[in-house]
Amino acid sequence: MADHQYDLVVIGSGPAGEAAAMSAAKKGLRAAVIEKRNVVGGNCTHKGTIPSKALRHAVKQLMRYNTQHLFRALGEPRRLTFPQVMSEVNRVIPRQVEMHTSFYARNRVDLHIGEARFVEAGKLEVHLLDGAVETISAEKVVIATGSRPYRPEDVDFSHPRVYDSDTILDMQHTPKNLIIYGAGVIGCEYASIFAGLGVKVDLINSRGSLLEFLDDEISDALSYHLRDIGVNVRHREEYAKVIPDGRGVTIEMKSGKRIHGDALLWCNGRTGNTQYLGLEEIGLEANHRGQLSVDEHYMSAVEGVYAVGDVIGWPSLASASYDQGRAVANAVIGKGHRIIKDAPTGIYTLPEISSVGKTESELTAAKVPYEVGRAFFKHTARAQISGEKVGMLKILFHIDTLEILGIHCFGAEAAEIVHIGQAVMNQPAPNNSIEFFVNTTFNYPTMAEAYRSAALEGLNRVTRL
Numbered sequence: 001m002a003d004h005q006y007d008l009v010v011i012g013s014g015p016a017g018e019a020a021a022m023s024a025a026k027k028g029l030r031a032a033v034i035e036k037r038n039v040v041g042g043n044c045t046h047k048g049t050i051p052s053k054a055l056r057h058a059v060k061q062l063m064r065y066n067t068q069h070l071f072r073a074l075g076e077p078r079r080l081t082f083p084q085v086m087s088e089v090n091r092v093i094p095r096q097v098e099m100h101t102s103f104y105a106r107n108r109v110d111l112h113i114g115e116a117r118f119v120e121a122g123k124l125e126v127h128l129l130d131g132a133v134e135t136i137s138a139e140k141v142v143i144a145t146g147s148r149p150y151r152p153e154d155v156d157f158s159h160p161r162v163y164d165s166d167t168i169l170d171m172q173h174t175p176k177n178l179i180i181y182g183a184g185v186i187g188c189e190y191a192s193i194f195a196g197l198g199v200k201v202d203l204i205n206s207r208g209s210l211l212e213f214l215d216d217e218i219s220d221a222l223s224y225h226l227r228d229i230g231v232n233v234r235h236r237e238e239y240a241k242v243i244p245d246g247r248g249v250t251i252e253m254k255s256g257k258r259i260h261g262d263a264l265l266w267c268n269g270r271t272g273n274t275q276y277l278g279l280e281e282i283g284l285e286a287n288h289r290g291q292l293s294v295d296e297h298y299m300s301a302v303e304g305v306y307a308v309g310d311v312i313g314w315p316s317l318a319s320a321s322y323d324q325g326r327a328v329a330n331a332v333i334g335k336g337h338r339i340i341k342d343a344p345t346g347i348y349t350l351p352e353i354s355s356v357g358k359t360e361s362e363l364t365a366a367k368v369p370y371e372v373g374r375a376f377f378k379h380t381a382r383a384q385i386s387g388e389k390v391g392m393l394k395i396l397f398h399i400d401t402l403e404i405l406g407i408h409c410f411g412a413e414a415a416e417i418v419h420i421g422q423a424v425m426n427q428p429a430p431n432n433s434i435e436f437f438v439n440t441t442f443n444y445p446t447m448a449e450a451y452r453s454a455a456l457e458g459l460n461r462v463t464r465l
């Protein structure tokens with residue numbers, strides 16, 4: 001007999017786990033969450049999305065102060081140290097924790113603090129922080145254990161100058177120069193943050209361009225603007241050796257180059273948290289990246305054991321994890337659920353990037369007859385007023401049906417602006433039409449004006465055909 005019994009137990013209190021447990025409880029299931037950190041919120045709140053976005057917000061405010069004419073009346077441009085901006089971030093995290101904690105009591109979801117391990121498919125051991133062990137049985141178990149930074153064995157992460165995206169948050173100084181190895185989403189976001197603080201950044205990319213999944217024009221714009229704020233972007237480079245010493249870190253590249261920095265931030269992908277779950281006890285195996293495969297009901301290869309969030313790999317986003325969590329709760333009770341097949345991209349670099357739908361390269365490869373409408377933020381009244389003139393919105397649409405096929409945007413508030421286009425694009429035909437933007441009156445001055453300008457520009461090209 002187990003110490004506790006539930007209909008559904010979730011392992012992990014990040015976005016995926018929280019959404020699964022709260023949705024299940026709202027549907028009448030007796031639900032619990034097991035979390036090994038002594039507070040809820042997951043890596044999302046403590047190491048990933050929230051701290052990185054709060055850091056970026058603080059740095060962006062500093063950049064505005066230092067670059068806008070208005071503030072010169074208050075004084076000369078100023079610098080803040082990394083620990084100073086981190087102290088602001090450390091005010092945001094407890095607010096998030098407090099809010100997420102309140103959901104548990106409100107929805108009557110029990111929280112067990114400790115590390116979960118399978119004993120058998122419907123039975124878990126919870127290793128409590130004081131060393132005691134409790135057992136929990138549940139008809140259904142949802143694995144939502146998230147992910148951690150991938151650490152190759154030949155890099156010494158115990159060295160005080162070698163960081164990953166978790167440990168960088170504890171850095172107690174501001175390096176003069178920083179090497180960021182890995183130019184994925186995390187590498188590009190942190191390159192923006194550190195460059196904004198006045199740190200010289202070497203961003204090392206193993207591929208030929210930044211964030212290759214983006215539309216080419218947006219990827220080019222990101223390279224240009226990162227270089228513009230002082231990031232040295234190096235493409236097609238791979239490390240041969242990482243040599244940390246008392247003065248910093250030197251990376252020897254396969255190309256023969258040597259790059260030295262005061263510190264190294266390693267951002268080369270993530271690994272699913274499955275290693276201590278006792279998966280072997282239930283005959284479940286993770287892939288080489290620690291990730292689990294699931295079917296269209298988010299169920300793993302073992303009956304009654306489900307998985308959602310980063311632990312199942314793509315798209316590894318907080319946004320998608322919340323939706324997957326809600327979906328798995330519906331799947332468990334046999335109600336219709338949505339499989340999350342696509343999510344917009346929202347990348348909080350400086351400038352911000354966001355997109356939804358197809359890129360030009362994808363449409364060209366598929367031989368779809370499309371046209372492009374563009375609007376530059378510098379031509380909108382709102383951007384001229386705010387002074388945030390860097391940016392562009394681009395709408396890709398079908399020449400014959402005028403259906404919107406993709407929205408690609410960079411610049412201030414791009415991650416918000418994209419949703420206007422997404423809402424239209426997700427309408428069934430004939431409502432998904434670029435004409436919506438010329439037949440609808442928008443508030444003025446707003447960044448939504450960019451949709452009207454881009455639509456008019458695109459439609460002008462089509463009517464010339």
Ligand SMILES: Cc1cc2nc3c(=O)[nH]c(=O)nc-3n(C[C@H](O)[C@H](O)[C@H](O)COP(=O)(O)OP(=O)(O)OC[C@H]3O[C@@H](n4cnc5c(N)ncnc54)[C@H](O)[C@@H]3O)c2cc1C
Pocket residue numbers: 011012013014015016017018034035036037041042043044045047048049050052053114115116117144145146147165186273276277308309310311316317318319320321346348
């Ligand atoms: C630097 C960074 C920035 C990011 N920025 C964004 C962004 O801007 N937008 C976005 O959408 N996504 C972003 N992400 C991705 C996002 O954070 C993740 O997709 C999201 O956190 C995944 O949620 P999750 O619920 O799957 O797991 P996590 O948030 O990883 O939470 C998993 C939880 O499970 C717990 N756990 C693990 N093993 C056990 C065990 N055996 N027993 C008990 N508990 C356990 C962990 O302690 C953790 O609390 C970012 C990620 C990083 C690293």
Ligand SMILES: NC(=O)c1ccc[n+]([C@@H]2O[C@H](COP(=O)([O-])OP(=O)(O)OC[C@H]3O[C@@H](n4cnc5c(N)ncnc54)[C@H](O)[C@@H]3O)[C@@H](O)[C@H]2O)c1
Pocket residue numbers: 182183184185186187189205206207267268269270315316317345346347348
């Ligand atoms: N704003 C956001 O949405 C946001 C922000 C940060 C992180 N994240 C999430 O965190 C995850 C991890 O980000 P990351 O930057 O550590 O990793 P990543 O998966 O984006 O890749 C990081 C680097 O590793 C390289 N790489 C990855 N897989 C490779 C492969 N198979 N072969 C060769 N090179 C490869 C990439 O080229 C890149 O340079 C992302 O999947 C993303 O979803 C999202």
